[in-house]
Amino acid sequence: MAATLNYDWNVTWMTANPDGMMERPVIGINGQWPLPVLNFTRGDRVIAKVHNGLGNESTSIHWHGFYQNGTNEMDGPPHVTQCDIPPGATMVYNFTVDQTGTYWYHSHSRGQYPEGLRQALVITDPENPYAGQYDEELVLTLSDWYHDQFRYLLEGFISVTNPTGAEPVPNSALMNDTQDLMIPVEQGKTYLLRLANVGAFASQYFWIEGHTLRIVEVDGVWTDAAETDMIYITSAQRYSVLVTMKNETSQNYAMVGSMDTELFDSLPPTLNYNVTGWLVYNDQAEKSAPAELSSFNPYDDFNLRPVDGMECLPDADYTVTLNMKMDNLGDGANYAFFNNRTYVMPKVPTLYSVLTTGSAATDPAIYGTDSLAYVLEKNDVVDIILNNGDDGKHPFHLHGRNFQLIYRSPENAGHFDASNPPPFATVPMRRDTVTLEPLGNFVLRFRADNPGVWLFHCHIEWHMDSGLVAAFIEAPLDIQRSITIPDDHLQVCSTGGFMTAGNAAGNTEDLYDLTGENRAPPPLPEGFTPGGIVALVFSCIAAVLGMIFIVWYGMAPITTQIPTRRFSDPPEEVGE
Numbered sequence: 001m002a003a004t005l006n007y008d009w010n011v012t013w014m015t016a017n018p019d020g021m022m023e024r025p026v027i028g029i030n031g032q033w034p035l036p037v038l039n040f041t042r043g044d045r046v047i048a049k050v051h052n053g054l055g056n057e058s059t060s061i062h063w064h065g066f067y068q069n070g071t072n073e074m075d076g077p078p079h080v081t082q083c084d085i086p087p088g089a090t091m092v093y094n095f096t097v098d099q100t101g102t103y104w105y106h107s108h109s110r111g112q113y114p115e116g117l118r119q120a121l122v123i124t125d126p127e128n129p130y131a132g133q134y135d136e137e138l139v140l141t142l143s144d145w146y147h148d149q150f151r152y153l154l155e156g157f158i159s160v161t162n163p164t165g166a167e168p169v170p171n172s173a174l175m176n177d178t179q180d181l182m183i184p185v186e187q188g189k190t191y192l193l194r195l196a197n198v199g200a201f202a203s204q205y206f207w208i209e210g211h212t213l214r215i216v217e218v219d220g221v222w223t224d225a226a227e228t229d230m231i232y233i234t235s236a237q238r239y240s241v242l243v244t245m246k247n248e249t250s251q252n253y254a255m256v257g258s259m260d261t262e263l264f265d266s267l268p269p270t271l272n273y274n275v276t277g278w279l280v281y282n283d284q285a286e287k288s289a290p291a292e293l294s295s296f297n298p299y300d301d302f303n304l305r306p307v308d309g310m311e312c313l314p315d316a317d318y319t320v321t322l323n324m325k326m327d328n329l330g331d332g333a334n335y336a337f338f339n340n341r342t343y344v345m346p347k348v349p350t351l352y353s354v355l356t357t358g359s360a361a362t363d364p365a366i367y368g369t370d371s372l373a374y375v376l377e378k379n380d381v382v383d384i385i386l387n388n389g390d391d392g393k394h395p396f397h398l399h400g401r402n403f404q405l406i407y408r409s410p411e412n413a414g415h416f417d418a419s420n421p422p423p424f425a426t427v428p429m430r431r432d433t434v435t436l437e438p439l440g441n442f443v444l445r446f447r448a449d450n451p452g453v454w455l456f457h458c459h460i461e462w463h464m465d466s467g468l469v470a471a472f473i474e475a476p477l478d479i480q481r482s483i484t485i486p487d488d489h490l491q492v493c494s495t496g497g498f499m500t501a502g503n504a505a506g507n508t509e510d511l512y513d514l515t516g517e518n519r520a521p522p523p524l525p526e527g528f529t530p531g532g533i534v535a536l537v538f539s540c541i542a543a544v545l546g547m548i549f550i551v552w553y554g555m556a557p558i559t560t561q562i563p564t565r566r567f568s569d570p571p572e573e574v575g576e
């Protein structure tokens with residue numbers, strides 16, 4: 001029954017205007033945008049040939065949430081499991097699908113998926129526990145949307161002109177890459193609505209007026225049905241909900257995605273942070289605007305219970321504690337840190353280092369000074385304790401598996417107290433992306449039974465690009481026994497001029513000599529506090545710009561160009 005699904009993709013620039021306010025370049029596949037929603041079935045083999053026809057940017061495809069058991073080299077992140085695919089080059093992703101549920105695929109190249117190279121993906125479960133309890137499936141993506149290209153916004157974001165690290169605020173929200181979406185429904189029917197947030201930054205509250213949502217899946221894990229009026233879905237999370245239609249057709253009902261504005265440093269007056277669609281029972285009836293809500297009360301996903309009843313794994317054999325913060329470095333820009341290090345991509349993809357360093361592959365030191373590498377032993381039970389030193393919410397994602405969320409503090413709880421741990425969930429919720437509360441903490445648990453190099457990162461693309469990333473190198477000696485890099489992947493590296501062997505710096509002789517490795521900018525010069533940078537920059541901005549910038553740039557240890565901030569014209573009024 002298992003099929004082989006062949007895709008032949010040309011990734012190119014096109015233009016689109018999904019919010020009706022501004023046409024802009026977007027990245028399409030074979031001349032199509034929005035991208036196709038993919039449908040797989042458990043057991044299928046996927047062979048996706050990806051040609052980079054962008055001309056001016058490298059690319060890659062990550063299959064978000066896929067276990068890639070035995071095929072770590074097909075996971076997608078550049079500098080981790082492959083080289084970035086340069087313009088003109090082609091790479092084949094070839095793997096079998098051994099899981100079910102709602103996923104998505106997206107570029108994992110720096111700052112690229114928010115340009116549109118992302119879409120939902122559904123894997124049908126031949127043993128769906130809810131089969132027979134619904135009539136039809138629908139896929140609904142939510143996302144934020146920027147009018148300016150992310151690559152330009154990124155130059156301004158990680159810059160001395162933005163020392164506080166304020167993230168650019170999206171220009172609008174989208175539902176299935178449009179607005180005012182109409183979904184024709186039939187009275188009395190039950191729909192399985194598969195929701196995926198494919199956005200770059202904003203979490204969204206989602207509700208349907210007059211209808212109850214029954215959550216039955218999160219990130220590929222079937223759950224016992226949980227009733228709610230509202231869910232909170234962060235970037236990269238997925239939910240399946242059962243929704244039963246009313247038995248009459250006099251009215252239509254609004255569905256709303258509402259961006260969590262607490263994530264935004266400012267709220268531009270022109271921003272419509274909601275996106276609305278309608279369940280259309282009756283095309284003749286009105287599609288009235290949704291009621292304004294004064295507060296949000298979404299379901300807490302910590303309380304979900306997997307259908308398989310998998311219990312909390314035994315106590316950890318190995319615990320990784322990550323203390324997270326945001327801070328400035330010597331270039332004056334704001335970066336994100338785990339344990340006082342901000343992630344920098346190694347010159348050699350980490351998986352390729354594993355494969356070419358023999359027994360040294362078990363030593364995290366060879367993977368680079370700023371690569372946040374943690375080596376895990378095969379079959380260990382691993383806990384990741386994450387302490388949030390930042391006052392924002394962050395959606396954290398681990399590649400290669402789902403994990404148990406065994407504890408999550410409320411906001412402002414401070415660091416997790418490992419010497420006096422709270423009781424852990426007995427049948428914990430599992431998923432692959434979870435929210436970390438502001439100044440709070442959580443504990444994830446999993447068994448290291450999937451040899452490979454797996455990234456762990458905040459899925460807010462701004463934070464990923466400012467270094468909020470760690471790399472777990474799971475059972476490196478097993479990786480050496482089980483993985484061979486295909487020739488076309490190596491060819492991509494040689495086309496791009498990337499090294500494929502040795503330590504993080506590409507040294508194959510002395511694996512402990514990292515001379516020439518990629519490094520983070522140096523810390524702030526002594527006596528130069530982040531507060532000083534903030535004050536200096538703000539006084540500069542307030543003063544006569546040209547002169548002061550020239551003088552100051554002459555003094556400061558700056559290596560980057562002055563970014564061109566490209567703020568678009570304010571959007572027109574949004575029709576309700």
Ligand code: C2O
Nearest residue numbers: 062064236397455
């Ligand atoms: Cu959606 Cu690193 O991934």
